[in-house]
Amino acid sequence: MSAADFDLAVIGSGPAGLAAAALAASRGLSTVLLDEQPEAGGQIYRAITDTPVRDRRVLGPDYWRGAELLGPLRDSGAVHWPGSTVWSVARPRDEDAAAAAGTSERTLQIGLSRDGAASMLTVRHVLMATGALERPFPIPGWTLPGVLGAGAAQILLKTSGLAPSGRVALAGTGPLLWLLAWQYLRAGVALDVILDTTPRANWRAALPLLPGFLRSPYLGKGAKLLLDVRRKVKVVDNVTALRAVGEGQLAAVVYRRGDEEERSLAADTLLLHHGVVPNLNLANATGCAQQWDEGQRCWRPTTDDWGATSVEGVSLAGDGAGIGGAVAAEQAGRIAALDILRRLGRIDRAERDAAAIPHREGLERALRGRAFLDTLYRPSAAFRVPADDTIVCRCEEITAGAVREAVRLGCSGPNQAKSFLRCGMGPCQGRLCGPTVTEVIAAERGVSPAEVGYYRLRPPVKPITLAELAALPKTEADVNAVQKH
Amino acid sequence: MTQPNQGKANRGEDFDIVVVGGGLVGTALAWGLGQTGQKVAVLDEGDVAVRPSRGNFALVWLQGKGLGMPEYAGWTKAATDSWGGFAETLREQTGVDIAYRRPGGFMPALSDKDLEDRANAMMRLHNQPDMVRYPYEVMDRAALLKEMPFIGPEVVGGTYCPLDGHCNSLRLLRALHSGMERNGVAYRPNHRVERIDPKDDGFRLTTAGGEIRAGKVVLAAGHDSARLAPMVGLEAPVRPQRGHVIVTEKTAPFLRHPTGYVRQTDEGGVMIGDSFEEAGFDTTLQPGVSSAIAARAIRFFPLLAKLNVVRSWAALRVLSPDGFPIYEQSTIMPGAFVVTCHSGVTLASNHALVLAPLIAAGGLTDAFTVFSARRFHVPQAA
Numbered sequence: 001m002s003a004a005d006f007d008l009a010v011i012g013s014g015p016a017g018l019a020a021a022a023l024a025a026s027r028g029l030s031t032v033l034l035d036e037q038p039e040a041g042g043q044i045y046r047a048i049t050d051t052p053v054r055d056r057r058v059l060g061p062d063y064w065r066g067a068e069l070l071g072p073l074r075d076s077g078a079v080h081w082p083g084s085t086v087w088s089v090a091r092p093r094d095e096d097a098a099a100a101a102g103t104s105e106r107t108l109q110i111g112l113s114r115d116g117a118a119s120m121l122t123v124r125h126v127l128m129a130t131g132a133l134e135r136p137f138p139i140p141g142w143t144l145p146g147v148l149g150a151g152a153a154q155i156l157l158k159t160s161g162l163a164p165s166g167r168v169a170l171a172g173t174g175p176l177l178w179l180l181a182w183q184y185l186r187a188g189v190a191l192d193v194i195l196d197t198t199p200r201a202n203w204r205a206a207l208p209l210l211p212g213f214l215r216s217p218y219l220g221k222g223a224k225l226l227l228d229v230r231r232k233v234k235v236v237d238n239v240t241a242l243r244a245v246g247e248g249q250l251a252a253v254v255y256r257r258g259d260e261e262e263r264s265l266a267a268d269t270l271l272l273h274h275g276v277v278p279n280l281n282l283a284n285a286t287g288c289a290q291q292w293d294e295g296q297r298c299w300r301p302t303t304d305d306w307g308a309t310s311v312e313g314v315s316l317a318g319d320g321a322g323i324g325g326a327v328a329a330e331q332a333g334r335i336a337a338l339d340i341l342r343r344l345g346r347i348d349r350a351e352r353d354a355a356a357i358p359h360r361e362g363l364e365r366a367l368r369g370r371a372f373l374d375t376l377y378r379p380s381a382a383f384r385v386p387a388d389d390t391i392v393c394r395c396e397e398i399t400a401g402a403v404r405e406a407v408r409l410g411c412s413g414p415n416q417a418k419s420f421l422r423c424g425m426g427p428c429q430g431r432l433c434g435p436t437v438t439e440v441i442a443a444e445r446g447v448s449p450a451e452v453g454y455y456r457l458r459p460p461v462k463p464i465t466l467a468e469l470a471a472l473p474k475t476e477a478d479v480n481a482v483q484k485h
Numbered sequence: 486m487t488q489p490n491q492g493k494a495n496r497g498e499d500f501d502i503v504v505v506g507g508g509l510v511g512t513a514l515a516w517g518l519g520q521t522g523q524k525v526a527v528l529d530e531g532d533v534a535v536r537p538s539r540g541n542f543a544l545v546w547l548q549g550k551g552l553g554m555p556e557y558a559g560w561t562k563a564a565t566d567s568w569g570g571f572a573e574t575l576r577e578q579t580g581v582d583i584a585y586r587r588p589g590g591f592m593p594a595l596s597d598k599d600l601e602d603r604a605n606a607m608m609r610l611h612n613q614p615d616m617v618r619y620p621y622e623v624m625d626r627a628a629l630l631k632e633m634p635f636i637g638p639e640v641v642g643g644t645y646c647p648l649d650g651h652c653n654s655l656r657l658l659r660a661l662h663s664g665m666e667r668n669g670v671a672y673r674p675n676h677r678v679e680r681i682d683p684k685d686d687g688f689r690l691t692t693a694g695g696e697i698r699a700g701k702v703v704l705a706a707g708h709d710s711a712r713l714a715p716m717v718g719l720e721a722p723v724r725p726q727r728g729h730v731i732v733t734e735k736t737a738p739f740l741r742h743p744t745g746y747v748r749q750t751d752e753g754g755v756m757i758g759d760s761f762e763e764a765g766f767d768t769t770l771q772p773g774v775s776s777a778i779a780a781r782a783i784r785f786f787p788l789l790a791k792l793n794v795v796r797s798w799a800a801l802r803v804l805s806p807d808g809f810p811i812y813e814q815s816t817i818m819p820g821a822f823v824v825t826c827h828s829g830v831t832l833a834s835n836h837a838l839v840l841a842p843l844i845a846a847g848g849l850t851d852a853f854t855v856f857s858a859r860r861f862h863v864p865q866a867a
Contacts, residue, residue, distance in 0.1 A: 410507075416532050425796060470780035470783050478776065481729075
């Protein structure tokens with residue numbers, strides 16, 4: 001008799017989570033799929049079941065592919081709990097777990113919030129499919145109303161069919177920026193300008209990687225999309241400096257092309273984007289080891305070929321383990337699910353390896369050309385490491401200059417800087433400042449971000465109310481811990 | 486671009502006094518030592534370390550302390566009395582406002598029995614011979630309501646001491662670092678100390694960041710002092726005791742007074758403690774323990790229920806066997822000192838203003854004998 005509510009909890013219902021949950025459940029694991037949103041799909045397939053954008057040409061075939069993942073999930077018998085926010089994953093004290101189960105079975109406890117009530121869910125294995133976040137793009141004025149991330153704007157389009165009106169500027173680099181421009185054009189939204197910040201030097205660095213890209217499925221689609229957009233929108237290349245100006249509301253975007261004079265463009269909306277990074281907060285707070293990825297210039301949790309992390313019973317798949325895109329995430333989800341089936345004794349190693357072959361081939365295909373894109377669209381240092389007066393931590397309004405001052409006083413990493421400045425202590429838990437703070441400290445110290453490190457996060461990784469927390473079950477040891485001895 | 490304070494490899498450096506430990510105890514001492522004009526360095530670990538000074542509750546607290554060692558009550562009272570001046574000195578020197586307030590602190594009680602136990606404990610404390618005198622009151626619910634209008638229906642009363650206060654302990658840490666820099670104190674992160682050897686008239690410290698030589702060495706390394714003290718003929722038998730703390734989102738001011746369990750910070754967030762677990766060096770958060778302190782806090786102040794929790798953590802108190810500080814000078818190597826306590830915030834003023842000048846001048850006075858670790862070797866016959 002198992003003490004676990006489920007064999008497997010999959011956290012996140014994007015492509016990795018959908019594919020993994022369907023495979024694991026269809027092969028007999030009792031599986032629960034948890035996600036914050038009211039519908040499955042993650043960010044990439046957000047609102048796939050109920051988007052008001054019914055004209056399929058607007059969001060494009062890569063979006064609608066997500067619908068194909070829903071049938072297998074339904075048929076698999078996996079339990080889907082949308083509207084569930086996971087705020088903690090931890091191993092219970094050994095003695096508590098043994099007392100509850102009457103066995104020595106190893107379990108994990110998930111702290112969950114559903115419909116305003118917190119609860120603990122006991123499972124044997126956790127697969128985190130937490131996806132990606134937009135890389136923070138800290139320019140002067142990025143906190144002004146009217147400035148937002150291109151990813152956030154795309155979510156508004158998918159969920160509500162909303163698009164900005166008035167004068168719209170897009171700025172930055174990377175595939176998502178172009179995709180959003182293309183989607184807006186299809187939806188009939190007028191765009192004033194695209195300010196392309198892709199550094200000139202990136203082309204030279206990316207060229208040796210071109211052969212891989214030429215064999216990639218991105219090539220045809222990407223080239224057509226770029227041409228489409230460039231035909232219809234004014235594009236300014238080689239933008240090297242950018243700021244948003246306005247009194248309490250965005251009024252203009254000031255930019256510099258190469259080393260020319262600054263120019264100003266009136267704008268009502270500025271959409272910023274320069275790539276995505278793994279959303280690692282939950283893995284970090286669970287204690288999973290992580291590493292600096294120089295190619296993608298971001299931290300990612302350390303995983304083996306099967307998605308297993310350094311924490312027993314915790315696996316990771318999809319963009320949360322390193323950016324690979326939706327199709328790669330789907331395959332990585334299935335590969336991780338097969339390994340979990342083996343770990344929980346449903347299949348042996350040979351069966352796992354054999355079953356993984358088509359998914360590994362699919363993964364390899366999906367990742368072709370990724371190195372080229374990573375190199376070409378790597379944001380320049382000027383946009384990753386802002387000047388002194390630019391705010392890096394929006395929650396606590398901490399500037400890059402304050403971070404540099406802390407380094408001068410002897411802070412060697414972001415955790416010390418957090419103690420000095422409170423940066424990263426706000427409600428966003430460092431999501432909007434972590435990558436920047438690490439890069440600023442690294443640049444100031446003249447060392448690699450790998451040496452500087454990242455925030456150590458703690459649960460709850462998503463805010464819950466004190467009342468929810470207070471209502472959780474408590475063991476005798478928990479209650480004793482608050483009685484003064 | 487490399488900063489001098491980032492402690493890159495060096496050929497060895499010489500100081501008059503080296504403080505091992507960059508927490509609140511170490512930096513308060515080093516700040517005070519720097520005021521004397523001696524050449525001082527603080528050796529610290531890196532970005533991730535066992536750091537109780539980053540996890541504390543930020544009370545500057547006297548009430549209830551010293552049962553079993555009245556000298557500790559006297560020492561603590563002196564610290565709370567000098568804290569205001571200390572905070573002002575730091576503010577003038579560094580511009581950092583530590584937000585020290587001394588409105589008096591409460592220990593609210595949820596049952597008559599609880600209140601009676603607290604009142605009795607305060608009486609026993611004050612009945613000790615040689616006990617320092619200070620004002621306190623046992624208040625009923627009606628009296629408490631006048632001071633804290635948002636208490637819950639279960640609160641029956643509480644004890645109150647007008648000398649209790651609180652501060653912003655992260656800003657205290659920052660002010661001490663900033664003040665150290667102004668006092669000429671060298672701060673050396675990534676310098677975990679591996680060995681301490683006597684050398685000539687002083688010490689040679691082998692560290693992760695290179696060799697450091699000093700005439701005097703002060704161990705203020707918290708938990709790590711247990712490892713380091715025997716290297717200089719001292720002992721620091723401290724153990725970790727885990728405590729959970731929760732912080733809520735910022736909210737409108739509702740609580741002027743700090744309490745032992747709940748306090749509203751100058752920035753508007755509410756800090757909620759505290760718990761006591763013997764769990765070694767494991768700082769994993771236990772959701773059940775967080776839940777228990779959350780539930781108790783809501784019984785004290787029901788309006789907290791709707792607030793979002795934005796952060797929580799578990800930190801490790803540095804506890805000696807009887808819970809009191811250890812202050813000691815080595816007899817076999819008189820240039821070595823150990824300083825350890827679990828009230829690094831409250832005692833910061835004493836460490837900076839009283840202890841540091843004594844260490845700089847040569848040694849501890851007889852008044853500190855009571856704080857020696859020799860008290861843990863009471864002869865069997867005594």
